[in-house]
Amino acid sequence: MRTEVLVIGAGISGLTCATRLAEAGVRTVVVEARSRVGGRIRTFRPADGGPSLELGAQVVHGDRNPVHEIVKTETAPRPTAARVVSGRVGRPMGALARTPNPPWALEARLNAEGAGAGESVNDWLGDRGGPYPVASEWFRQIWAADPDRLSARGVAEAQRGDTAGRGEFVVSGGFDLLPRRLAARLDVRTGCPVQVLGWSPGRVDAQTPAGVVEAERVVVTVPPSVVTHGTLTVKDLPDHKAEAARALAGGDGCCVVVTLSVLAPETASVFDADGAGGFVSCREGRPEALIVARDAAAACVRAATGPGLSALLAVALPWTARARVLDTEVADWGADPWSRGAFTAPLLGAERAPAVWAEPVADTLFFAGEATVSGTRPPWVQGAIASGAIAADRLLEAMG
Template identity: 60%
Template structure:
């Protein structure tokens, strides 16, 4: 019998299990999917071309823990050309710089928003903050879409103070970095030496009458002294996993911590791209579109309302060609020969992209993070949702929270 069962082999679950193993604890990781990594998913072209990411895209920050796990990582390459789509026409991104408030500048200013609790400026949504920012209407509209793609949520549903606090408290440092060979090398490294069982969905977690925790899977039952639930709250809220004694506070938290919509696609075309380009669709239709010179793949990463647009387009060759023709005019007349998609909202073990700070999410995240089952705690919780409103809900947030939960388990074991 393992001492601890970790449920979920995403970044949080694997970081938790790795920390436990480092402390000499016998941990077993159970993963419902046939693969590890959670919302990290890498696409590798059949001809051995550069890997593309269908989930988490980059490593944020020069102090991101991914550097410690994988070694120093190279900076993400900058595209030779950048465009913005407005009015269904792709124009040079430099046009946004000519204005007083390009979206990335407004995003940077938002990070400094720190209202006094209960003050007149407290409680603003990001949409409210943008409206009061002094940006021209066109600038604010572009920034709204930029922030939708950053946070996978509509600015009117984003808490400005929560977003700002998450950015300020992030210890990941500066810059963006890539993992040569694919971002899924990170979960592989974390899983090295661990006992991980994929294709093993957990159906129920309950207190064991003899003490400890009972975990019910499709293949039978397992018991352990303690367990860590490192899956998105949406899995519990959707009824895929039942937790005995969850209680009204955590039940409400699971319903509040809803991830935003996310849809990614790699399109393989019949011909190569003439340039390395990145395109931001400010019209809210295509998210971010990119291609690499000499390669036939086009990557689309879309969140919030744009995810729904790309999802619909991916089901129709005509609509998909139309979306591409706007973002990348060179694709007109070039056939799409293959499409690989990752529909995170349709994935029952994800429920969406990630949880962004919204009304009530900070309180819900704190409630979700608290242990259950006895004064010493028998069931612990980890994941990006547990840091919503306090840290960035990306790789570094998930990793740090997995380590936090592991430390709680170790402290409980001393009692």
């Protein structure tokens, strides 16, 4: 098969890039290793037709997010109960709000003040009267990174670079409608992993189980860790690019939908400040509980099988103590060979890596994905969209 441009990865960055290229009249083919489009967007739909739950990207951040232009959205539902778990005891979130330095207030302060070079989030918290273990865990869960390694300046600058606006929204009918809408008018080949990518200036040969795809240029949108682990081998990748890829390891993430034998008596959202469960939520009248855990908490959730999972839930959602686990649906992003993590946070010592990874090589290899904008934009869906648009613009400029 031959095409002008090959896009590797049908996540949001790859689909955005391919859409822009196709609109410019460039023959473009998108290949995706998974059997579906969407990358780290994955929606769970209960068999009884109940409300969908998100096992990947959770919400649409901001009222000016470009997602609103593509699919129908609605304001994210607010929980009737919000709690925090600390010392394995749950208490109302309002109690945390009444403390001198609730985590979200410290987060807003960091975004407003900024931070010095080489300063971790925990360093920054310590300079402001810390340690604040609850706030530290808050940053860990929001950014999927150890606060001792998370760059305070990178966090602040990413938030300042975000133009998505305010508020939180959900995609009506499920987040996976977004990639499906983007892919509808594109030539997308799912179940077609690129194993080896060979290239020379102006020529690309991508080896897949279905054969070789030839192109003039390629856009690599898979997370850098996929290349580092050799799941996708890029021949003759320059040393500085390989070094940047190693610095851009994605943070661990594991999400689980647990279907229980008892219906939830309330709509609740729980933050596990002890670091064992991340964020846990449920909806009144529904049998599902959703666990979204990152960094160290992801490992805890991954290890909590059988009784361990029930015990974890019982602390966050006491009503589950009288319930049996009927089923689980797991999205283990840290173990997924085509993601190798949740997303890429700005880390100390890796400040230049996103820009280096984003640089084209010989006007032939181009790169996109939220890792390419880490530290300048939030590494969420709007960041992925921006990265795909930037890569498309660079490629079109190279084509003249």
